[in-house]
Amino acid sequence: MSQVRVRFAPSPTGYLHIGGLRTALYNYLLARQTGGTFILRIEDTDRTRFVADAEDDILATLKWAGLDVDEGPEAGGECGPYRQSERSALYLRHASELVDSGAAYYAFDTPEELDAMRERLKSPQDPSPRYDCHTRGNMRNSLTLSPDDVATLLATGTPHVVRLLVEPGKTISFVDAVRDQVSFASEVVDDQILVKSDGMPTYHLANVVDDHYMSITHVIRGEEWLSSTPKHILLYEALGWTAPTMAHLPLILSPTGGKLSKRAAERQGIPVLVKQYQDAGYEPEALVNYLALLGWNPGDDREIFDLAGLVEVFSLERVGSAGVQFDLEKLAWFNGQHLRRLPVANLAERTATALASTGIEVDAAYVTEMVGLMQERVAFASELATTTGYFFSDPMSYDENGVKKRWKDDSAELVVAYAATLEAGIEDTPEAFEQALRQLTETREVGAGRLIHPARLAVSGVTMGPGLFEMMALLGSETCARRLRRAAQVLG
RNA sequence: GCCGCGUUCGUCUAGGGGUCUAGGACGCCGCCCUUUCACGGCGGUAACACGGGUUCAAAUCCCGUACGCGGUACCA
Numbered sequence: 007m008s009q010v011r012v013r014f015a016p017s018p019t020g021y022l023h024i025g026g027l028r029t030a031l032y033n034y035l036l037a038r039q040t041g042g043t044f045i046l047r048i049e050d051t052d053r054t055r056f057v058a059d060a061e062d063d064i065l066a067t068l069k070w071a072g073l074d075v076d077e078g079p080e081a082g083g084e085c086g087p088y089r090q091s092e093r094s095a096l097y098l099r100h101a102s103e104l105v106d107s108g109a110a111y112y113a114f115d116t117p118e119e120l121d122a123m124r125e126r127l128k129s130p131q132d133p134s135p136r137y138d139c140h141t142r143g144n145m146r147n148s149l150t151l152s153p154d155d156v157a158t159l160l161a162t163g164t165p166h167v168v169r170l171l172v173e174p175g176k177t178i179s180f181v182d183a184v185r186d187q188v189s190f191a192s193e194v195v196d197d198q199i200l201v202k203s204d205g206m207p208t209y210h211l212a213n214v215v216d217d218h219y220m221s222i223t224h225v226i227r228g229e230e231w232l233s234s235t236p237k238h239i240l241l242y243e244a245l246g247w248t249a250p251t252m253a254h255l256p257l258i259l260s261p262t263g264g265k266l267s268k269r270a271a272e273r274q275g276i277p278v279l280v281k282q283y284q285d286a287g288y289e290p291e292a293l294v295n296y297l298a299l300l301g302w303n304p305g306d307d308r309e310i311f312d313l314a315g316l317v318e319v320f321s322l323e324r325v326g327s328a329g330v331q332f333d334l335e336k337l338a339w340f341n342g343q344h345l346r347r348l349p350v351a352n353l354a355e356r357t358a359t360a361l362a363s364t365g366i367e368v369d370a371a372y373v374t375e376m377v378g379l380m381q382e383r384v385a386f387a388s389e390l391a392t393t394t395g396y397f398f399s400d401p402m403s404y405d406e407n408g409v410k411k412r413w414k415d416d417s418a419e420l421v422v423a424y425a426a427t428l429e430a431g432i433e434d435t436p437e438a439f440e441q442a443l444r445q446l447t448e449t450r451e452v453g454a455g456r457l458i459h460p461a462r463l464a465v466s467g468v469t470m471g472p473g474l475f476e477m478m479a480l481l482g483s484e485t486c487a488r489r490l491r492r493a494a495q496v497l498g
Numbered sequence: 499g500c501c502g503c504g505u506u507c508g509u510c511u512a513g514g515g516g517u518c519u520a521g522g523a524c525g526c527c528g529c530c531c532u533u534u535c536a537c538g539g540c541g542g543u544a545a546c547a548c549g550g551g552u553u554c555a556a557a558u559c560c561c562g563u564a565c566g567c568g569g570u571a572c573c574a
Contacts, residue, residue, distance in 0.1 A: 051574085194570085329566075342537095
């Protein structure tokens with residue numbers, strides 16, 4: 007089985023966040039590049055944190071981003087089921103196998119007893135004592151209890167967990183595809199709980215078992231898992247399986263370098279859920295492109311990629327190992343870049359829908375023309391509908407700073423004269439509007455800018471927008487003349 | 499505290515002993531185009547965390563320190 011098989015394995019404890027999407031993306035890229043398989047596995051072993059619609063959000067978000075899943079709860083596949091809650095029997099079978107072989111043991115300590123142990127052993131040198139080779143001898147488990155006692159406890163249904171037996175004196179090392187060799191002393195690895203007292207496996211057991219049965223070749227996940235990888239390695243060894251290649255991605259940090267927690271991010275105005283980016287009108291291509299470059303680079307100066315382009319050049323070797331700060335401004339730039347590459351029809355349709363929802367009914371062809379003029383001037387598609395009111399109704403006010411800067415003593419008179427020219431009859435083409443304006447300013451022996459700026463202000467109410475003459479041609483001479491006269495009246 | 503992983507312009511990064519007076523991108527500033535908006539083009543700003551070592555030569559290798567992040571749960 008040399009086929010690459012990778013998985014994205016989120017737990018449905020909340021909506022998909024950008025870190026998760028990036029992890030999914032890197033997995034996807036490796037799969038597509040190698041002709042391998044991209045698997046989605048739902049790790050829902052924690053019933054206390056389960057969020058009902060999280061799985062739907064994950065599925066929908068992956069689709070939105072264009073990451074097609076080959077095998078998963080929705081896509082199906084030969085290694086299913088793809089929800090861990092539906093695979094309990096498998097985990098339990100291997101848990102007892104581990105106990106039988108001596109690689110794991112039963113522990114009967116109650117949460118209170120655990121707390122008491124930690125409280126008792128706590129010291130400045132060791133603020134958080136672990137359940138490990140140093141402490142297990144004083145606890146209630148199948149290592150310290152007699153076989154008869156253990157059998158009785160088990161038979162009477164006493165709550166218990168299964169723990170991994172970690173022997174001291176060993177060095178556990180593995181080669182990480184992005185960090186090279188990483189080693190841990192087994193003394194600092196605790197006797198990880200494998201099966202909880204509710205009978206559910208923990209992440210560690212379920213993950214290893216599933217990765218094995220799903221023939222996963224590369225585990226690509228966030229760096230937060232690096233420290234638990236020795237436990238996983240131990241499990242693979244105890245189960246007699248070969249561990250897949252590990253690749254731990256650098257974490258995405260907030261713009262100030264701290265962790266990108268939901269709360270911290272909100273304080274800094276950084277959305278962390280992909281859904282929020284969707285709602286804010288980011289292009290999926292832009293988010294994907296930006297996330298791909300966050301911790302990875304192609305090795306040359308190229309930055310703009312679509313999914314297919316990323317698939318071609320991606321490589322695990324070029325993934326960095328230092329945490330990366332999230333930068334909304336650069337994302338915005340990517341958004342503008344991708345926006346410009348979109349077909350006008352696509353944007354026009356979306357803009358028409360957005361306009362309609364605000365009660366502005368307009369001709370599709372007109373919107374298409376407008377979008378054509380605006381497409382390369384905005385960074386977000388939403389601006390096409392929110393900053394273009396003057397295409398649909400006369401401006402109600404005039405930008406204050408613009409007036410201060412551009413509206414001179416002779417502006418009103420010039421603007422009225424221009425209006426008169428338009429009223430005399432003019433072809434609705436940019437060239438005609440431009441010619442008329444230049445002729446007028448030449449006659450008056452003033453610079454064209456003397457009229458261009460006031461005219462823009464009069465026609466749109468703002469100083470920003472498409473080329474003046476293109477805009478006027480689309481608006482039509484009648485509308486323009488009316489607006490010019492009105493501005494002259496209002497601004498004097 | 500302990501363990502792990504990191505550390506090149508403000509940010510994302512290239513670079514992996516000499517080609518580094520450290521390259522690209524975002525942002526910012528200026529200029530050009532346009533006597534208009536923007537796109538675009540051009541230019542500028544700005545970095546090898548610190549200290550030791552190895553070497554003829556270190557951003558690059560080694561050690562230490564500092565700092566950051568992660569882990570240290572019957573969460574994932």
